[in-house]
């Protein structure tokens with residue numbers, strides 16, 4: 001690739017809403033002075049990829065190349081790049097640029113850029129489509145490529161770029177650590193990282209899952225206790241127990257019941273994204289000074305801190321690596337809850 005050419009690269013795309021993904025090519029911009037070209041090695045399959053392809057969150061441009069859990073190697077750098085070198089192990093998460101000057105960007109909350117962060121896919125603030133990580137290469141601004149430390153394999157690191165930071169951010173913001181009782185609701189791609197990270201932070205971790213089907217996994221991942229939310233007794237037995245509950249469930253739930261599990265002053269954080277509004281009885285909040293909060297991924301500096309933390313504690317995602325021609329099957333299995341705990345595409349199989 002020369003410095004000035006728009007290049008076409010191999011990718012897997014959904015040609016239209018709700019249609020199966022198939023091999024295609026997409027353009028990548030020339031490598032600008034402040035850009036890096038990344039040879040993508042692995043890309044995780046996030047549940048939101050499926051939501052986006054199905055337009056569950058509104059209209060989106062097609063063809064769509066999903067993927068925002070990217071891990072790869074820098075193969076070219078622009079003339080002004082200082083943060084990365086050819087050969088570096090890097091990751092890209094949910095966004096690839098922002099204005100860098102608004103108050104949220106300055107505060108390290110680039111995901112909430114007031115001028116609109118550029119999504120890794122499907123679209124930038126200018127309305128132009130962007131193409132994600134189910135592809136062989138991507139060009140991004142150097143500031144938005146994270147360093148993946150030695151100590152985590154690229155395939156186990158890929159899901160950290162969305163699932164990892166989505167849990168690390170609320171767990172650290174609400175001080176999960178020694179002496180704190182933390183519950184993770186839902187043991188899927190997000191939840192399993194929540195258990196690992198909360199445990200590594202030193203918290204006493206409980207999994208709240210629909211059934212006890214994944215109990216052995218939950219305990220192996222670091223939870224001290226595992227309870228079924230389908231059992232009404234769970235909500236009486238554990239009433240007033242937790243300092244922090246992080247819910248990864250992307251369906252409506254009985255928030256009043258979950259708020260009842262918090263100690264006074266405790267916080268319930270939602271990181272799932274249900275399509276429908278959820279109602280709540282305000283008495284569930286005011287009794288006990290309880291907090292109901294949300295959280296969405298993390299900024300660049302925080303994402304780097306998460307990767308460094310995970311490497312230090314030998315935490316990667318539990319993954320199943322698949323070739324690209326199994327993406328559609330993997331989507332079906334994600335929807336059926338049949339993955340432990342993240343599918344990761346070997347992008348060498350796309351070319």
Ligand SMILES: [Zn+2]
Nearest residue numbers: 046048162163
């Ligand atoms: Zn994601």
Ligand SMILES: [Zn+2]
Nearest residue numbers: 099102105113
């Ligand atoms: Zn901004």
